[in-house]
Amino acid sequence: MPTYEFECRDCQKRFDVIALITEHARLKEQPPACPQCGKTDTRQLASLFNCKTASASF
Numbered sequence: 334m335p336t337y338e339f340e341c342r343d344c345q346k347r348f349d350v351i352a353l354i355t356e357h358a359r360l361k362e363q364p365p366a367c368p369q370c371g372k373t374d375t376r377q378l379a380s381l382f383n384c385k386t387a388s389a390s391f
């Protein structure tokens with residue numbers, strides 16, 4: 334299952350989020366909360382799983 338690395342803009346805490354591809358779209362709209370400070374002001378870092386096909390349109 335792919336993991337996505339996120340970083341908290343508030344405390345710079347980095348954490349991994351395991352999500353399905355279908356859940357990833359939701360993560361962009363609603364970023365996960367920081368496990369350290371609980372804020373949702375997080376951003377996704379460069380993904381470890383760069384898809385070869387960029388056409389994942391539903």
Ligand SMILES: [Zn+2]
Pocket residue numbers: 341342343344345346367368369370371372
């Ligand atoms: Zn934080």
